[in-house]
Amino acid sequence: MKKLKIKNVILNGKRKDILIADGKILKISKKIKEKSDCEIEGKNLAALPVFFNMHTHLAMTLFRGIGDDLPLKRWLTTKIWPKELLLTPEKIRKGTEIGLKELKKSGCPFFCDMYWWPQETAKLVIKHKMGGILGVPFIGKGPLIFSKRFALKNFFELKKVVKNYPSIKIAIAPHAIYTVSKNNLVWAKDFARKNNLYYHIHLAETKEEIKFSKEKYGLTPVEFLDKLRILDEETILAHCVHLEEKDIKILARRKSLLVYCPTSNMKLGVCGVFPFRRLKDSSALIALGTDGVASNNNLDMLEEMKIGALLQKHHFCRPEEIKAREIFEAATKIPANFLKIENEIKKGNLANLILVDLTLEEFSGGKDIISHLVYSANYNCVKYLIFNGEIIYQRN
Ligand SMILES: [Zn+2]
Numbered sequence: 020m021k022k023l024k025i026k027n028v029i030l031n032g033k034r035k036d037i038l039i040a041d042g043k044i045l046k047i048s049k050k051i052k053e054k055s056d057c058e059i060e061g062k063n064l065a066a067l068p069v070f071f072n073m074h075t076h077l078a079m080t081l082f083r084g085i086g087d088d089l090p091l092k093r094w095l096t097t098k099i100w101p102k103e104l105l106l107t108p109e110k111i112r113k114g115t116e117i118g119l120k121e122l123k124k125s126g127c128p129f130f131c132d133m134y135w136w137p138q139e140t141a142k143l144v145i146k147h148k149m150g151g152i153l154g155v156p157f158i159g160k161g162p163l164i165f166s167k168r169f170a171l172k173n174f175f176e177l178k179k180v181v182k183n184y185p186s187i188k189i190a191i192a193p194h195a196i197y198t199v200s201k202n203n204l205v206w207a208k209d210f211a212r213k214n215n216l217y218y219h220i221h222l223a224e225t226k227e228e229i230k231f232s233k234e235k236y237g238l239t240p241v242e243f244l245d246k247l248r249i250l251d252e253e254t255i256l257a258h259c260v261h262l263e264e265k266d267i268k269i270l271a272r273r274k275s276l277l278v279y280c281p282t283s284n285m286k287l288g289v290c291g292v293f294p295f296r297r298l299k300d301s302s303a304l305i306a307l308g309t310d311g312v313a314s315n316n317n318l319d320m321l322e323e324m325k326i327g328a329l330l331q332k333h334h335f336c337r338p339e340e341i342k343a344r345e346i347f348e349a350a351t352k353i354p355a356n357f358l359k360i361e362n363e364i365k366k367g368n369l370a371n372l373i374l375v376d377l378t379l380e381e382f383s384g385g386k387d388i389i390s391h392l393v394y395s396a397n398y399n400c401v402k403y404l405i406f407n408g409e410i411i412y413q414r415n
Contacts, residue, residue, distance in 0.1 A: 028061030042408035070127040070320040071354035074257040074278040074308030078114030082313040126373035128406035133192040154192025190217035224258035241266035271301035281327040283310030306354040343393040374403040
């Protein structure tokens with residue numbers, strides 16, 4: 020059993036040694052004498068939980084900077100969909116490889132993805148020793164139609180690839196209520212329930228979507244999915260920008276995971292703001308996501324936390340609207356708990372942690388590391404990323 024010791028690291032404001040073996044945290048104490056195979060001197064480092072990027076389309080790193088400054092519909096139809104028509108498994112591998120490297124830099128070993136050929140993404144996630152929920156995409160409108168039959172083919176191939184790799188979970192991922200028919204949305208949920216899968220969908224992102232839902236179904240998008248019995252503890256809803264009070268009540272009750280994607284929402288000008296405070300006060304579960312790089316344009320979870328917090332304060336004209344710790348928890352603890360993945364640095368837990376470099380100017384001044392992480396630092400502060408007890412990234 021190989022052992023890794025992190026010496027003298029700051030953990031919750033105190034200097035500690037951390038001993039990791041067999042993927043788990045074996046010991047945390049002031050001084051650990053026990054020998055190890057590998058040692059990290061932590062005197063200039065702080066240990067913190069890892070980040071979870073809960074909504075992205077990883078291989079879209081291929082489209083970074085393409086179609087900037089356009090509204091969602093025009094961006095999709097004139098820039099993204101024509102490019103996606105030309106995608107191949109080989110291109111997906113290329114884009115995914117870039118995305119995985121960028122995620123690791125951001126202290127993020129786990130992501131929730133929705134993109135073509137997830138079986139190709141899975142092979143690379145395994146190679147990089149990372150984890151994720153890989154969504155089998157499903158879309159009935161637009162030039163690139165991914166039918167039920169194609170989704171099934173992808174699903175069975177993906178299932179085979181991840182069979183012996185528990186850090187990858189599978190989702191069925193219908194694109195949105197305006198691109199997938201009612202019958203297929205329900206079919207996807209039944210299929211997810213039968214096969215023990217998550218269900219990942221874009222929801223209530225734009226005003227046009229709300230208009231579509233009310234005109235076609237006489238319901239808000241949230242009411243519509245609730246009526247179809249799709250919302251539950253295995254459902255992940257990206258965006259949730261345009262919500263009414265009745266929607267908030269439903270979402271809090273169903274305990275689905277809502278993913279706040281502030282940069283993408285601002286960049287695509289969706290004309291609304293994720294109601295963080297009202298959702299949080301209703302006990303809804305909130306996570307954070309970057310969305311794809313084509314609408315962000317990076318995968319920096321630290322930048323996402325800052326933008327997410329500032330947007331709330333600015334929009335609601337209240338600096339106290341959201342606290343640094345709340346957005347930090349949306350990026351770490353809440354998604355981990357939702358997924359039942361250990362992400363607290365304590366004895367007996369899986370060793371999932373980042374070590375950040377406190378010698379950087381960004382950490383000067385006050386002593387509150389969470390404040391510096393949210394408001395000052397960017398992803399260059401992540402010196403080590405440890406996932407399932409292994410160092411999977413180290414900044415030189
Ligand atoms: Zn998205």
